[in-house]
Amino acid sequence: MPLEDLKLTIPQIKAELCRRSFFYFVQEFWEIIINEVPIWNWHIEYLCKELQTVAERVKNREHSSFDWMIINIPPGSTKSTIITILYPLWVWSIDATQRFICGSYSATVSEDHADKAKKVFTSEKYRSIFPEVGVRSDAKTKLENRHNAERYTTSTGSGITGIHAHQIIIDDPLSTQGASSEAERLSANKWLTETISSRKVDKNVTVSILVMQRLHEDDPTGYLLSQKGLRVRHICLPAELPPIEQNNVSPVELRDFYKDGLFDLARGNRVALKAQRETLGSYGYAGQFEQRPVSLAGGMIKRGWFEILDKYHHDKVKNFQLDTAYTEKKGNDPSGIASYFVEGNVIYITNWESHRLEFPALCRFVITNVSAHGYSDKSIIRVEPKASGKSLVQQIKSETGLNITESANPEKDKIARATEITAKLESGRVKLIRGAWNETFLNEVCTFPNAKHDEAVDVLVEIVRNELISIGWTTGVF
Numbered sequence: 001m002p003l004e005d006l007k008l009t010i011p012q013i014k015a016e017l018c019r020r021s022f023f024y025f026v027q028e029f030w031e032i033i034i035n036e037v038p039i040w041n042w043h044i045e046y047l048c049k050e051l052q053t054v055a056e057r058v059k060n061r062e063h064s065s066f067d068w069m070i071i072n073i074p075p076g077s078t079k080s081t082i083i084t085i086l087y088p089l090w091v092w093s094i095d096a097t098q099r100f101i102c103g104s105y106s107a108t109v110s111e112d113h114a115d116k117a118k119k120v121f122t123s124e125k126y127r128s129i130f131p132e133v134g135v136r137s138d139a140k141t142k143l144e145n146r147h148n149a150e151r152y153t154t155s156t157g158s159g160i161t162g163i164h165a166h167q168i169i170i171d172d173p174l175s176t177q178g179a180s181s182e183a184e185r186l187s188a189n190k191w192l193t194e195t196i197s198s199r200k201v202d203k204n205v206t207v208s209i210l211v212m213q214r215l216h217e218d219d220p221t222g223y224l225l226s227q228k229g230l231r232v233r234h235i236c237l238p239a240e241l242p243p244i245e246q247n248n249v250s251p252v253e254l255r256d257f258y259k260d261g262l263f264d265l266a267r268g269n270r271v272a273l274k275a276q277r278e279t280l281g282s283y284g285y286a287g288q289f290e291q292r293p294v295s296l297a298g299g300m301i302k303r304g305w306f307e308i309l310d311k312y313h314h315d316k317v318k319n320f321q322l323d324t325a326y327t328e329k330k331g332n333d334p335s336g337i338a339s340y341f342v343e344g345n346v347i348y349i350t351n352w353e354s355h356r357l358e359f360p361a362l363c364r365f366v367i368t369n370v371s372a373h374g375y376s377d378k379s380i381i382r383v384e385p386k387a388s389g390k391s392l393v394q395q396i397k398s399e400t401g402l403n404i405t406e407s408a409n410p411e412k413d414k415i416a417r418a419t420e421i422t423a424k425l426e427s428g429r430v431k432l433i434r435g436a437w438n439e440t441f442l443n444e445v446c447t448f449p450n451a452k453h454d455e456a457v458d459v460l461v462e463i464v465r466n467e468l469i470s471i472g473w474t475t476g477v478f
Contacts, residue, residue: 015129018093022055023048025090026082032123033116034081041264042257043237044082047071050235051087054207058166059095063204066231067197070221071211072291074239076267079211084171085117088151089126091167092133096147101165101199103154105175105188113171114140114153156188164201168208170220176284179215189223213288218452222293239268239289248292283450293450300418301445301457305425308432312348316341318374320381321407321466323458324362324388335362335388336455339373342467349463350374350433352441354455359388363395370402382407384462407462415449418457421464430464 008016018025023045030038050069057064073079088100102117104110120126122138134146141153152163156173173192178184192210200206214221225232236250241261249255259265262273268289277285287293319342324335334354341348351373357365370381381396381404383389389406396404410417424430432438444456451457 011128015093018090018129021048022052022087022090025093026086028129029086029089029120029123029126030081032120032125033085034078039264039266041077041266043073043264044078046254046257047079047082047235051083051209054167054209055087055091055094055098058091058098058205058207061202061205064207066233067208068224068230069207069209069233070224070235071209072214072221072234072236072238073211074237074263074268074289074291075213077237077264080113080171081116083209083211084113084169086120087169088167089117089120092145092147092149093130096133096145097149098166099149099164099201100151100167100169101154101160101163101196102151102169102171103156103158103173103196104171105156105173105178107155107158109172110153110155111140114143114151117151118143157191158195160195160199164199166201166206168196168199168206170196170208170210170212172212173210173220174212174215176215176288179219179287185216185218185220185223188220189218192220192224193227214291214293215287216450217293217447219287219293222452236291237263238291239263239273242290248290287450293447300415300448301422301425301460303442303446305428306430306432306442307428308434308438309348310434312341312350312433313343314374316343316348317376317378318350319379319467320370320373320375321459321463322366322381322383322389322392323455323462324383324386324392325356325455334453334455335365336459337366337369338456338459338463339370340463340467345429347430347463347467348433349430349441349460351435352437352456352459354440354453359391359395362388363392363399366392366396367400367402375402377403379403380405382462382466384458385409407466414454414457414461417461417465418448421461424464430460 014028018028026044026048054069071079084102088102091098102110102113104113118138118140121143122135136146137144143151154160170192174185174188196208210220210224212221216222224230225234234250236248237254238248239262241255241258242248262268273289276289280288318339320337320339322335322337334356336354338349339351341350353369355365381402383393383404383406385406393404393406396402441456444451444453445460448454448457
């Protein structure tokens with residue numbers, strides 16, 4: 001029935017309009033927590049509709065078609081205001097029984113969100129429009145309505161004993177500083193998949209919502225997307241529209257909403273984005289604004305630096321470089337091996353492979369691999385002198401007549417060593433022979449230092465370090 005046909009008060013009319021549209025609710029309550037004049041970019045209404053669909057399904061206790069809704073969006077896009085602060089309070093207008101767990105990477109940030117939610121929840125406006133919801137408790141870490149529903153506040157790594165929710169909202173579970181720490185990434189990922197995922201009222205109905213900008217290839221978004229069997233609804237909104245062949249806008253039809261190639265002309269025009277790129281650097285900008293953990297052009301090492309050749313002289317002496325690991329466990333780095341030769345002042349890499357192998361299988365693989373890729377009596381096999389590398393050298397020396405030795409022990413960290421070879425790479429001193437391995441190799445070296453694995457970079461650095469020093473192109477900078 002049209003609203004004009006009903007004899008309703010102004011608060012009752014507003015209540016009905018809010019219940020029908022979360023986007024209307026956001027517009028109605030915006031001013032309580034945000035002083036600035038709102039800019040209603042298209043993504044706000046889109047996200048509101050997506051969340052409203054989730055809320056209405058949970059209201060009916062219908063099974064979900066996905067376990068996680070992941071939203072990757074640039075900073076400054078009002079994501080926290082919409083999703084973490086206002087959304088649970090709107091849900092109570094249509095279903096006052098739903099319980100929420102809301103968390104972020106620190107207690108300070110989580111409590112700030114909770115404080116703003118409290119400001120709306122206890123406001124005269126909210127009370128007058130939704131008197132039936134009622135305020136039972138307005139503690140900083142737990143808002144409760146009179147129907148025993150609650151908005152519970154937590155933070156990454158915290159225990160949540162005894163708390164279960166109909167919806168779980170995780171807003172930036174990892175800080176930009178923490179993203180560079182493997183320990184912090186592992187901790188955040190473990191918390192999401194072990195602690196948070198066990199806090200569902202009904203695993204068939206409850207959905208977890210993760211909203212964040214990308215920070216690393218193995219950040220919570222990357223980790224969840226890599227899990228086989230996990231059902232994910234992925235919404236990805238980079239600040240700039242990437243070429244179609246490198247598209248990461250998801251769903252893909254959202255590309256049509258971009259204007260002049262930009263996600264949000266008001267918040268993110270080209271001048272503003274340029275300033276952000278200069279402030280954050282290419283790595284930070286690629287994650288937080290392009291929503292990919294590395295730049296399209298590559299990370300520290302660029303794709304354009306590597307010429308790929310179709311033919312080479314097969315009679316050249318091949319050498320080999322290894323970066324080894326003991327284990328075949330999925331979570332560990334694989335062992336990597338490259339074959340190459342040197343002609344003039346240029347290194348030509350002819351093959352690259354990486355495998356997860358236990359030590360006995362690794363020994364057998366190395367012997368077979370070098371034989372298949374041109375080993376001769378003049379060849380040399382160099383191995384990075386990690387614990388497994390030392391053992392590998394000793395074992396193969398005892399079993400075979402192969403020319404195998406340890407590389408010099410590196411004294412600097414990976415990034416410092418990679419930095420020192422970039423000039424040689426950029427000047428075209430390393431070329432690749434065309435093969436099926438090219439793309440895998442380039443993907444790994446060109447996403448360093450944000451890649452999940454770095455054995456290709458370790459091998460590349462050692463090749464340049466050993467060969468270009470030996471022909472006089474560098475003098476002791478490593």
